[in-house]
Amino acid sequence: MVKVAVCGAAGGIGQPLSLLLKQSDLITHLALFDVVNAPGVAADLSHINTRSKVTGHGKESMDEALSGAHTVIIPAGVPRKPGMTRDDLFKINAGIIRDLAEGVAKNCPGAFVLVISNPVNSTVPIVCEVLKKHGVFNPKKVFGISTLDVVRSSRFASEINPAIDPKSTRVTVIGGHSGVTIVPILSQIPGQSFSKEQLEILTQRIQYGGDEVVKAKDGAGSATLSMAHAGARFATAVLEAAVTGKSGLVESTYVNLAADADATAAFRARTGLDYFAQDVEFGHEGVKRILPLPAISVFEQALLDEAIPELKVNIAKGTSFISDSAKI
Numbered sequence: 001m002v003k004v005a006v007c008g009a010a011g012g013i014g015q016p017l018s019l020l021l022k023q024s025d026l027i028t029h030l031a032l033f034d035v036v037n038a039p040g041v042a043a044d045l046s047h048i049n050t051r052s053k054v055t056g057h058g059k060e061s062m063d064e065a066l067s068g069a070h071t072v073i074i075p076a077g078v079p080r081k082p083g084m085t086r087d088d089l090f091k092i093n094a095g096i097i098r099d100l101a102e103g104v105a106k107n108c109p110g111a112f113v114l115v116i117s118n119p120v121n122s123t124v125p126i127v128c129e130v131l132k133k134h135g136v137f138n139p140k141k142v143f144g145i146s147t148l149d150v151v152r153s154s155r156f157a158s159e160i161n162p163a164i165d166p167k168s169t170r171v172t173v174i175g176g177h178s179g180v181t182i183v184p185i186l187s188q189i190p191g192q193s194f195s196k197e198q199l200e201i202l203t204q205r206i207q208y209g210g211d212e213v214v215k216a217k218d219g220a221g222s223a224t225l226s227m228a229h230a231g232a233r234f235a236t237a238v239l240e241a242a243v244t245g246k247s248g249l250v251e252s253t254y255v256n257l258a259a260d261a262d263a264t265a266a267f268r269a270r271t272g273l274d275y276f277a278q279d280v281e282f283g284h285e286g287v288k289r290i291l292p293l294p295a296i297s298v299f300e301q302a303l304l305d306e307a308i309p310e311l312k313v314n315i316a317k318g319t320s321f322i323s324d325s326a327k328i
């Protein structure tokens, strides 16, 4: 029995993500939770002729949606409008994520938690702190989904150099998921030979790819379809490793560095951070290992140097949102 709960399932990401998850043979029960329209989305998806059962759960039924879940995917919350940063979403989304994490601690404390809601750099620490507070935190099982940065990296790189196949090229993206904290390691793309100017343009486009969509949607939200694709790709990798035991599955993802005790010291020494996006290999329990940082160029080291102070602030904001409220 593999129950996957999607929280925010009726939203711009939640609907296409749930549609993609309905195609998966790894999932036996898809539980769709949202404060609006979840039963309708569930009824619709439930007619698709794959094996999984689909249930819809409204505002009062979070516990039912989360009860016994193997994996919880969270795209709940508000998206950006033009002129906003991801950090501007903290005010509303932090409380939503905290309440959902409380629900996880109560109803499915051993679940994998995959966080999409922004600002990811802060919402992942919120989830971890809530689970810690309840004594059920396993750093191997909480992930910030930064796969859209990976997806954009190979796509945008292929637009500059058509010899790069966007589908089979996986670019490592380290740091976090917003602006300067997004550090694509383009120097490691096999066979690449970008000029300095191309590297600068490409890096800037990847770091601000989200803004491109926010601007084009002109007030109607941010990336939803490409995010659903990225979220389904990430969730499938986690589930394949956990459920079927498939080995060698690697994605860049934002994790608590305690997820891999062997890697922690090296990462802390290099970054001074408790959370960081890096390539992770998945196993039965989630994080099997955090891969060592790849060799990075002088240009990429400068990007990393710029990312670290911002990540530190984002992480502290998420962590103190829970620890400060516990003191009151």
Ligand SMILES: NC(=O)C1=CN([C@@H]2O[C@H](COP(=O)(O)OP(=O)(O)OC[C@H]3O[C@@H](n4cnc5c(N)ncnc54)[C@H](O)[C@@H]3O)[C@@H](O)[C@H]2O)C=CC1
Binding pocket: 007, 008, 009, 010, 011, 012, 013, 014, 033, 034, 035, 036, 075, 076, 077, 078, 079, 080, 089, 093, 096, 099, 115, 116, 117, 118, 119, 120, 145, 146, 147, 148, 149, 177, 221, 222, 223, 224, 227
């Ligand atoms: N990690 C990433 O790469 C990306 C993250 N995002 C983020 O994903 C989030 C969702 O974006 P969209 O789907 O476009 O927004 P949306 O507004 O279309 O959908 C959000 C859904 O969450 C629901 N919701 C609100 N409060 C809830 C609660 N307490 N419990 C359950 N559901 C609740 C809403 O009813 C709505 O259906 C945003 O924070 C956005 O910034 C968006 C794109 C990429």
Ligand SMILES: O=C([O-])CC(=O)C(=O)O
Binding pocket: 079, 080, 086, 118, 148, 209, 210, 211, 213, 214, 222, 223
């Ligand atoms: O830009 C946004 O607000 C949504 C997001 O995280 C992305 O598209 O990468």
